[in-house]
């Protein structure tokens with residue numbers, strides 16, 4: 462029911478209580494702001510519930526890289542390819558796909574990796590910082606991150622990605638043969654080459670982690686309201702939010718609604734094309750064996766992460782929009798993947814999930830102030846790295862709202878970069 466009365470407040474509103482929005486709320490509150498955190502469903506009810514949990518500092522390589530067009534047919538039509546498409550969505554997808562594929566040149570990819578690096582490189586510290594004093598910290602683990610290949614040739618075929626990581630300061634160790642099993646006994650001997658990167662981390666219950674962060678924020682004075690926001694209107698002095706609960710006047714607002722951000726942000730000058738890259742997970746309870754750290758299977762492009770409630774397999778890119786129901790193919794792919802990755806794999810029960818990665822056409826998030834509405838800020842579009850980069854994004858945005866100068870160059874993340 463819509464209430465006509467406008468509720469006045471001098472709070473800073475954050476719309477969206479995923480990892481990005483909750484991190485914004487915590488950092489704003491630490492900077493002395495009164496904060497109103499709004500979500501239509503509650504903390505971690507969106508994509509932040511179901512990711513692979515990896516604090517993937519080294520994930521500076523976008524999905525679209527040089528030569529992608531020649532690889533698409535294999536990714537799409539090979540039953541073990543990690544790309545899925547709901548064909549009836551194709552006409553709507555095209556306006557995203559064209560600018561997305563245009564980023565497949567080496568210069569653009571260098572630019573993307575260069576500007577993802579500062580959001581990711583110190584993310585483990587950022588997670589320990591944002592969760593300081595919260596129950597949420599129990600879910601954080603410092604850990605290496607392992608990528609497994611069938612053989613040395615497959616690793617060498619991935620040289621472009623590893624060179625890009627090297628250029629951006631990342632280092633690793635290559636393991637071959639039994640050395641892999643000595644580090645990760647669960648991995649099948651069919652994988653003869655692996656890369657291990659130190660100083661990464663993972664979250665053993667990503668959904669509960671964000672819920673616990675939100676609970677800590679509320680205990681510290683952040684107001685949490687469950688309602689849908691339909692429109693944000695810039696006023697002379699602050700902004701008005703039009704919600705299911707009526708209108709709310711606020712000092713400033715951060716739009717952090719993940720894959721659903723276009724509708725609220727476009728009227729405020731955000732012109733970066735945004736699409737959902739649907740992804741899937743399967744949680745296998747009581748696995749017969751599991752790795753001790755997140756393991757990326759580079760053959761089927763999924764991650765196996767040991768979590769509080771079982772082994773989580775997560776990955777797959779499916780284009781099909783925000784409304785279509787989940788598909789079975791990606792789940793079958795993940796199940797074939799775990800059987801290949803871990804010998805004689807058994808488990809007790811299975812839970813499946815599908816979620817929406819907020820994918821921008823140039824693989825960089827939108828972070829910063831609206832170019833036309835002085836009380837409106839954006840924090841969305843984090844693709845495959847939103848869990849990792851969420852706390853840092855929250856800190857940077859809170860600093861901007863408080864009038865402080867962030868200590869990294871924010872130009873690449875501006876909302877009007879598509880001219």
Ligand SMILES: Cc1cc2nc3c(=O)[nH]c(=O)nc-3n(C[C@H](O)[C@H](O)[C@H](O)COP(=O)(O)OP(=O)(O)OC[C@H]3O[C@@H](n4cnc5c(N)ncnc54)[C@H](O)[C@@H]3O)c2cc1C
Nearest residue numbers: 479481501507508509512513515690719740846847848849
């Ligand atoms: C299968 C899979 C695996 C992944 N693995 C990793 C990983 O290992 N590491 C990593 O860093 N990232 C990973 N990601 C990406 C990561 O999960 C996302 O980038 C991140 O969760 C996005 O967070 P967010 O806060 O921007 O959005 P969300 O978590 O989606 O939050 C947005 C919130 O906005 C709310 N909302 C939307 N519209 C409105 C409205 N109009 N009014 C009020 N509320 C609204 C929603 O209810 C939702 O709670 C993965 C993603 C998937 C799908």
